Amino acid sequence: MVATLVKLRFLLLANSLKKKPWQLVAVIIGALYGLGLLVGAVALLFALSFGSIEFARTVTVLAGAALIIGWTILPMLTSGIDQTVDSARLATFPIPLNTLVLSLAISGVLGVPGIVTLIAALATAGTWWKHPAAAIVAVVCAVVGVLTCVIGSRMLVALSSRIGAGRRAREAKGILIFVPLLLLGPIIFGLSQMFRDAPNLFPRIAEIVSWTPFGAIWAVPADVALGNPGRAALEFLIGVATLAALLLLWRWGLARALETPNRPAQSTSRARGLGLFGVFSGTPSGAVAARALTYWIRDPRYAQALIAVPLVPVLIFVYAGGNDNLAALNTVAPIIAVLLSMSIYTDVSYDNTAFALHLQSGVSGRADRTGRVLALAVFAAPISIGLAVASVAVSGTWQILPGLLGITTGVLLTGFGVSSFVSGRFVFAVPAPGESPFTSKPGGGVSLMLSTFATWSMVGILVIPEMVLAIVGFALDIPILGWLSLVVGILLGSGLMVIGIRQGGAILDRRGPDLLAKLQAHR
């Protein structure tokens, strides 16, 4: 039975690939990409063995804790993991509960993310090869840790389909993502101050994290290597107890889910009136904007684009090598501007066949385009400009602010234009409404990556004027060029935005039915 269910998972994957051969290519590219990341991680873990034990401990504990938190929290915020074998669909078959738990756990580990995580975790044995006892312990702990990751994510999904499914909970999730984003600029500034004031922050955080359920299991090999068997045993106990608790909770949630697979419709909380439809103007474009912004808050697929926003400054900070070169942080605002402004180039694909309503009501393509851009601009403009100001504040390079704002606004406005044009013309393989943002179609991720590359290049070419002005201004220290860049960014960007909206709208008017036919084929 276990083997049958695990096989089912791979059968489903294979069948979905057979239907679309080019997606297979995309999957292979995706697998190669994953492999590249994996090789990097493994090499890094081996390299740690040549440094001090304390340093290796800090890195493995923090990375391991981030791994478990990432596995568990991300699906929670975005509501979904790879549900290729959905427990709700198995409810009609007479399968013993423990068999089901075992099968789902195994097929969870055997997915691509599971395998990558498992290999990376096992590579921690390489970190400790100079201490054989610690290396053996590391293998055991890696297995426990990976199981904690997989079962933790399954557990939260099973439970959240019980608890977090209500409308209030869903909206709370939306706000959980939006509020920190809008405050991202100040947060970065505050954190950078904190790091400046307190050196050696990471080891101290690792010390605390090693006592938590997330970090304990990863600290065990390090403490064996350091010769603290008592502490190692205690941490191992915390790790195993965590796994056991998650397993029991998951089993309980699964049992409940099988008894009542369909939660009843709820018609309780109400009287919220028109919501955003009362805020935007009562025109077709205002209506589209209100609808789109409502979706940004309520639809987890949009949240996926937003999760990248706080990650960018962190990544750039790490790549720049800590405190040495804060000037690298100045690239954050333009990058975020591209990310956000291009996030709507799959907008019509996200609508799926609900887009039929736009066709039926005969709304003009231009109003459709304008509304979507308006909804995005409401938060993308303050976030991007806030980040530009925050980054020059952190790096102490106020003199480049006009040029940086020129690039940022130019990129943002040009991106609005390009995505308005592209989303009116092309349909992409994106997750359907209600599907997990991470399930996606197999290979859809990579085909999206390729089209992302194409559209980003387009934006890159179109913003060359303000970019060159600003960069020459920075390099030769000519402030007037920065101001000129700001003017060009605003004027040229607005022009390109208007052109993109008009052209995209015209295409939509002309090819709307064909677009709908493609959306239906993709369904």
Added chain:
Amino acid sequence: MTSDVTATTSSTPDSRVRDEIPALRIRGLVKHFGAKPAVDTLDLVVPSGSFYGLVGPNGAGKTTTLSMATGLLRPDSGQISIHGVDVWSNLLDAKRLVGNLSDGVRLFDRLTGLQLVTYAGLLSGLTREVVVERAHDLLDLLDLDAASGTLVIDYSAGMTKKIALACALVHAPRLLVLDEPFESVDPVSAANIRDILEGFVTSGGTVIVSSHAMDLVQRMCDHVAIIAQGRVLAAGTTAEVRGDSTLEDRFVELVGGRRTGEGPAWLRLS
């Protein structure tokens, strides 16, 4: 049994609607999906003021035909006009005349019921004051006022049909095109929807419904067309098409495909 109703004629025996421009006129409609014809030179005339039923087996081309008639799917060839307006050369004008409930199309279901109907109205170009008033009227009419603040995704299948109907009605169309409007709707709601549709027809509107429920079509519709394999097999007033038998018997007789026998031995319990 009259055999001359197999070809559609533009005249109808119903004196109320004679000599008017038909609500929907389809001539020589063709649509291929790949090599397979989904709609094969289909002709259909729906008189203004009629309650028209469209019946046919699965895959007969009903949904495809209705999608093309309402401007959602581009035909390969053929003419479609709504109240004399050629649909594919005057899309916007035609769409103003039609209210559409599509089967198998998603809704923006992360809006509340009230928001969804408001959205449909605003997209049609109505002012917010008018839309809000109409939305409340429609929700009230369809017994959805208690659920107006609930997300459509949390609605039952029947409630979802009703909210889609409200979206189709909000811009006060002259022709309503409803694809499977009674599927998974409970009997009480179905009766309420039927009352609303009958009221709409009485006041001069035209309704086209596609359905699998023969009994319902026979009782409800004054006109009916039987469609199979992308063609009209019979069309006319309900009385003409069904003749002496029931609509269901007439349908099976025309479409065929009944099988006899009891199934495999292991499926028989005694």
